[in-house]
Amino acid sequence: MPSTGSDPSSGPAAFAFASASALAVGSWLERALAAITPADPGALAAARDRQNRLTKPPGSLGLLEEVSVQLAGVAGSCPPPMPTPAAVAVFAADHGVHAQGVSVWPQEVTAQMVANFLASGAAVNALAAQAGARVVVVDVGVATDLPVPDPTPDGLLRRRVRAGTADMTRVPAMTREEAVRAVEVGIGVAWELVDDGCRCLLTGDMGIANTTASAALIAAFTGVDPDEVTGHGAGIDAAARRRKVGVVRAALDLHQPDPRDPLGVVAAVGGLEHAALAGFVLGAAARRVPVILDGVIASSAALVAAALSPDAVAACVAGHRSVEPGHTVALHHLGLRPLVDLGLRLGEGTGALLALPLVQAGVRALREMATFDSAGVTNKHA
Ligand SMILES: O=C(O)c1ccc[n+]([C@@H]2O[C@H](COP(=O)([O-])O)[C@@H](O)[C@H]2O)c1
Numbered sequence: 001m002p003s004t005g006s007d008p009s010s011g012p013a014a015f016a017f018a019s020a021s022a023l024a025v026g027s028w029l030e031r032a033l034a035a036i037t038p039a040d041p042g043a044l045a046a047a048r049d050r051q052n053r054l055t056k057p058p059g060s061l062g063l064l065e066e067v068s069v070q071l072a073g074v075a076g077s078c079p080p081p082m083p084t085p086a087a088v089a090v091f092a093a094d095h096g097v098h099a100q101g102v103s104v105w106p107q108e109v110t111a112q113m114v115a116n117f118l119a120s121g122a123a124v125n126a127l128a129a130q131a132g133a134r135v136v137v138v139d140v141g142v143a144t145d146l147p148v149p150d151p152t153p154d155g156l157l158r159r160r161v162r163a164g165t166a167d168m169t170r171v172p173a174m175t176r177e178e179a180v181r182a183v184e185v186g187i188g189v190a191w192e193l194v195d196d197g198c199r200c201l202l203t204g205d206m207g208i209a210n211t212t213a214s215a216a217l218i219a220a221f222t223g224v225d226p227d228e229v230t231g232h233g234a235g236i237d238a239a240a241r242r243r244k245v246g247v248v249r250a251a252l253d254l255h256q257p258d259p260r261d262p263l264g265v266v267a268a269v270g271g272l273e274h275a276a277l278a279g280f281v282l283g284a285a286a287r288r289v290p291v292i293l294d295g296v297i298a299s300s301a302a303l304v305a306a307a308l309s310p311d312a313v314a315a316c317v318a319g320h321r322s323v324e325p326g327h328t329v330a331l332h333h334l335g336l337r338p339l340v341d342l343g344l345r346l347g348e349g350t351g352a353l354l355a356l357p358l359v360q361a362g363v364r365a366l367r368e369m370a371t372f373d374s375a376g377v378t379n380k381h382a
């Protein structure tokens, strides 16, 4: 649905409204869900037809063709607009489950890496510069003070819902209300970026211990055993991974999350960045802007978004396949095929950024290639 003046998701006023606590919890989420519609069947058919008339054997550009058709369906036009300018939003948060020894890294690395992002020293900054994308960093739930200068640096959105989650092996990670607020942070960031002119959104994340929450979400939504979706994260050894599987299993046993209640699932065993990333996906889909997913954290969050609104998946492109085993399970459940498979396991948005030029290349080919008719090239026999 194109943005109109009467659309509650459009216009700069919308973001200011989201920040105002006077608004009843749930309103932005309800508005996003109401705005999400399936991919446009006419635009999908027109893009498929055009791909088959371009000067190449039909299908020979592989996944690039499929992505271009998908983006036509998202935009509701053939050809779709070029997915540029692009922005990666890095949602940062901490995790109470860190106390269970699920990561080799101390919790304060989350806040320190936020400062590194803002100083342009991280991998996400280098890859964003390479791809020509803007970086915004969103503190949706970091547990410690951010070691950043005053005033708040450009590129940092202070949207902290709470200072890290609680330990999911003892209590729910957050309340349902906090989960909704974090989802609405993500929706608001997506809408602000679109209002600023962005036509392609990319997910990023930073949160020590967040691969544990990702594994719990993936197990809860797919029903796959924790042992098959729990990986080595940012570098634990085999023995620590076995203990991490036990931690995920204990949290699922305690909360018995019901995948028909996605907000309940993310509140019980998710993270604040997962909830915000789910909202970011919903916000992009509501504005008919494509969103390139990064790794296992993004895809586990996309499971939350898909459970809230299955049509939101139409706006999602899987940027890459992470080494984390749960990522493959989540992508399969979402029906998404990753564009890049380079053995990455960093997060931050790096895999999504590597995929951005491929997504842009697919759309450019659909927009700019000649047809057999226009170029005078003889087509194959029917
Ligand atoms: O994106 C991925 O698939 C991915 C895989 C492994 C690790 N990470 C990153 O590493 C951090 C979490 O690792 P861990 O072991 O502390 O759970 C967090 O900041 C993630 O962005 C990210």
Ligand SMILES: Cc1cc2nc[nH]c2cc1C
Pocket: 105, 109, 113, 205, 206, 207, 234, 346, 347, 348
């Ligand atoms: C240094 C470091 C950088 C990261 N970026 C994303 N996750 C990370 C985890 C660590 C530990």
